[in-house]
Amino acid sequence: MVQPLKVGLAGLGTVGSAVVRLIDRHADELTDRCGRPIVVSAVSARSRGRDRGFDLSRFRWHDDPVAVANDPEIDVLVEVMGGEGGAAEAAVAAAIERGIPVVTANKALLARHGTRFARRADETGSSIGFEAAVAGGIPIVRTLREAIAGNAVSRVYGILNGTCNYILTRMEREGLDFAACLAEAQRLGYAEADPTFDVEGFDTAHKLALLTSLAFGTEVDAAAIHVEGISAITPADIEAADELGYRIKLLGVASRTEGGIEQRVHPTMVPKSSAIARVDGVLNAVAVDGDAVGEIVLVGPGAGGDATASSVLADLADVASGRRLSAFGRPAARLKPYQAARMKKHAGGYYLRFLVHDRPGAFAAIASHMAAHGISLESIVQRRRAPHEDAPGAATPADAQPIILITYETTESAVRAALEAIENEQTVIAGRPRMIRIEKLA
Amino acid sequence: MVQPLKVGLAGLGTVGSAVVRLIDRHADELTDRCGRPIVVSAVSARSRGRDRGFDLSRFRWHDDPVAVANDPEIDVLVEVMGGEGGAAEAAVAAAIERGIPVVTANKALLARHGTRFARRADETGSSIGFEAAVAGGIPIVRTLREAIAGNAVSRVYGILNGTCNYILTRMEREGLDFAACLAEAQRLGYAEADPTFDVEGFDTAHKLALLTSLAFGTEVDAAAIHVEGISAITPADIEAADELGYRIKLLGVASRTEGGIEQRVHPTMVPKSSAIARVDGVLNAVAVDGDAVGEIVLVGPGAGGDATASSVLADLADVASGRRLSAFGRPAARLKPYQAARMKKHAGGYYLRFLVHDRPGAFAAIASHMAAHGISLESIVQRRRAPHEDAPGAATPADAQPIILITYETTESAVRAALEAIENEQTVIAGRPRMIRIEKLA
Structure with a gap:
């Protein structure tokens, strides 16, 4: 007799409820795939009474998600409560300490504690599946x-x-x-x-x-x-x-x-x-x-109960099938320290939009500041101002007209310095310039 | 000391050569990910002398791909020779019989022998990874x-x-x-x-x-x-x-x-x-x-040496990491017999194009045959004939004009019967009608 994989489910909101329904709906198929059944065994949620369209009495109820994580009957914790700390953090930490696998949809939690959790999971024999935490139903975590x-x-x-x-x-x-x-x-x-x-x-x-x-x-x-x-x-x-x-x-x-x-x-x-x-x-x-x-x-x-639950189920199928995967694709001890590139060094094209006073020399001033910072222009568009266009953050003189510049590849620091110089010339532009980065794509 | 995963590589064409180069280029990274190195150990190819941009002398050479599969030193066979039978089939079969994993890019081989190979691999403890066989670098096999x-x-x-x-x-x-x-x-x-x-x-x-x-x-x-x-x-x-x-x-x-x-x-x-x-x-x-x-x-x-080799490497990383996956997502014994839907029962919209003789009643004849077969029309387009338009497979009278019909959902059998009836009316259309199925997509 094959043992089912017993799931402890912390959180019965949109995603948690969808997990229960999907496991019910595809029980036979999951058994076929994984070689054993996946069953929800213990649950916790903020409200016990709320109607979720299924009967809670078949699950062991815990008021505290940490109690679910520590329930000796469960084989895996599914955390779909959310929150970067508090009960979610405590429940996940408890499961990792016990050495049982964790499946979570909680990006905030992992963005903050991911490295630490992955390291500890490697030590205890736990694992962390988080396909559901990024881009809902899209299998990008396993792709990477x-x-x-x-x-x-x-x-x-x-x-x-x-x-x-x-x-x-x-x-x-x-x-x-x-x-x-x-x-x-x-x-x-x-x-x-x-x-x-x-x-x-x-x-x-x-x-x-x-x-x-x-x-x-x-x-x-x-x-x-x-x-x-x-x-x-x-x-x-x-x-x-x-x-x-x-x-x-x-x-x-x-x-x-x-x-x-x-x-x-x-x-x-x-x-x-x-x-x-x-x-x-x-x-x-x-x-x-x-x-x-x-x-x-x-x-x-990228969201929605069923799509997110689909990714939770994918991670549960990994666990049920006995596939242990390193959270970030390699043992946590092999993760390199993150070396941040400085944003000021960012290289790329920029879209810049100014409301320029309609007076002689205004555009020349902008162009010369661009040139002084080594910024080459790919296109310049002067448009008639639409009725709804106002310069954010400033009263806009009626004479100001929008001018749009698209730069060739330059650096963030050059653009910021040029914009600052232009803003400092009081009579050139109205309001603040708009800057949007352009991404080079095939 | 961790043992490297020793690869036997059958085929050194575009894909096989790219596999060698990728393993060389990303050796450290692969070791980080998998916890042990991946090394090519034995090879076979049609030509030993051909310049592939790397030195063959570091690999054990076999003239016969089956000898690669049976090389006692290898842990996994990579088959990138192609062909639905012959040496590729023999080499893959040999590796499966030995119980070592197989990674292949060979869709023709698996389309023909996939079920049999998967079943035998389950019995011997072998496995079959074929991410590279479908859509090149796209991870669709592991997604499904x-x-x-x-x-x-x-x-x-x-x-x-x-x-x-x-x-x-x-x-x-x-x-x-x-x-x-x-x-x-x-x-x-x-x-x-x-x-x-x-x-x-x-x-x-x-x-x-x-x-x-x-x-x-x-x-x-x-x-x-x-x-x-x-x-x-x-x-x-x-x-x-x-x-x-x-x-x-x-x-x-x-x-x-x-x-x-x-x-x-x-x-x-x-x-x-x-x-x-x-x-x-x-x-x-x-x-x-x-x-x-x-x-x-x-x-x-979907193709190209490097993109396909990328998928081969993904499967090799599974093997090196000790993840055994069922070829088709479940034990082969659990695969259900394929029950084919009959193409005649296919339901969908159809694009139909006729070259219609320019005489009274010609279009009425088409319309009445459609109606007789229960086919409703979503749109009818009569276009002036372009100079390059000829009815395939028939001499085209100068008076024939193209008429295009888009049907609402109907069945393949209804469309085929209607087309046959229209073709049988000698004086209605010139040449053969064109039929293209419309796929309903979101």
Whole structure:
């Protein structure tokens, strides 16, 4: 008689409930695949009474997720509570100490404690599967952990937050501003009541930190990430991008540079012809550039109970089948210290938008500051100002007209210095200049 | 002292040579990942003298690939010779009998012998990794084998042959005919001197047979696949598709139907807005529809030495790390017999193109045959005949004008019967009607 894999499930929200339903629905199939059944044995959740569409009485109930982790009957802990500390951290730590495998969808937790947990798991014989923590149902964790083993990765990047992508897609399609699209996303349940975590890029940063470790074999360092969100993006930027052959996406990008590994999250101009530009709405996508494989792109649903639970089940199938995988694709002791590239050294093209006073010499002043900082211009677009265009953060004189510059490859420090010099000339531009980085894509 | 994984490499063509170079280039990284080095130990190839850019003298040479498989020093056989029988079959069979793992890029071999080999490998303790056999560097085998374990798959489909996709992309972009684009593909090395295997869909069928088994847990049955190639596609079809909002791609599709599992390879009209429609040139793409995950799409290079070798290395890393995986995602004894859906029962929309004689009642005859077979029409397009449009296989009267019908969902048998009835009316159409199936995509 084969022993089933007994799951302790900490968290019965959208994802946890979907895990229970999927295990029920595909019980026979999972047994076929793994050679033994997967059964939920013990559970904990904030509310015991809530109707989740299934009967809780068949599971051992614990009020405390740590008690689930310590339940002697369970073989694996599934943590789908969320939160970068507190009970989630305690439950995961307890399971690791016991030496049983952990499967988690918690990016915030791993972005903060990933290296430490992975190291300890290697010592105790535990393991950490987190396919569900990055890009929902897209199998990017196992792709980086296993499929690109024979590659040196030069870059991994992606659309990792469906809320932001939905908002940007709506802004582009409907010509609406950020606030209107955010409100719509909230109405549809795609954005939280407090959307800061998503729209300011922090959720993307957590996921990127995990991808970076997997792709480059480095310790997790989310604190080193340069993070900008999408709340300052205007319809004028999106229109200008469109005219210039680009779309604006919130990307997380990790790339190998001479000065170390860059990790950055910011609104990004991507060529319309690129695969990533065509990923719309709540979809996620991740691209990996490897020296052997070239570029592979994975697209799919980045959130939602069932899609995320699908990734939890994939990790559970690994455990049930007896496949132990190192959390970050190699023993944690072999993870290299993360050497951050300085953002000021970032090299790339830039989109710059100014509202320029309509007086002699104004544009010449901008051009000369660019030249003084060694920045070459690929294109210059002077557009008639649309009615909705206002310079953020300043009263805008009626005479100010937008000018857009696209630079050739230059450095972040050159661009910042040029912008500062231009801003310091009081009579040249109204308001603050807009700067959006351009990502070079095939 | 950790023992290295010693590889026996049968085949030193484009892929085999790339495997050697990749293992050399990433030796330290592979050791980090797998906990032990991977080294090529013994080799065989057709020509010993050929310059491959590396020194063969460090490897044990065998004239016979079976001798490589039986070399007592090797821990794993990598078979990258090709061919559905002969020496490749013998070498793989020998390694399986010995109980050592096999890694192969050989779709033809597995399409024919996959079930038998997988069953025997389970008995002897061997294993079969074939990530490289389907869609080159795209990790679709491990996605289906592992990542979608918690899903019931309803459909898997993809662009699995870069040669065909290159030709179709060129035809679309340049308005050239099939023969001209094939010649160009041959000049660029994207097509073989004898292109039949690629352009008539057989290569796609071999790959599809493997995807079907992985996705549905069934025995491999390539013989059951309905196969049509792209050689009959004309610029007129591609133009008409474009006008109607479609692109034409050679797809391999396996889908679950009430009557069994459909496996079909044919030119397919896909909506321009679909992810698969935008996969151009020599790229491959595979999409998986699962009940939990929704649709995930993987895009990347489908061929080339390095991309294919990247997938070989991924499988070798599994072996070196001690991960034994069932070839088709479950023990071979659990593979269900493949129950073929009959192609006549295929349900879907159809594009039909006729050259209709310009005489009273001709179109009425077509319309009434459609109605008699219960086929409803979604659109009817009468176009002026372009100079290059000829009815294939018939002398075309100067008065014949093209008419295009797009049907609502109907069945293959209804369409075939209607076309036969129309063809039997001698004075209605010139030449043979064209029929291209439309795939319903999100």
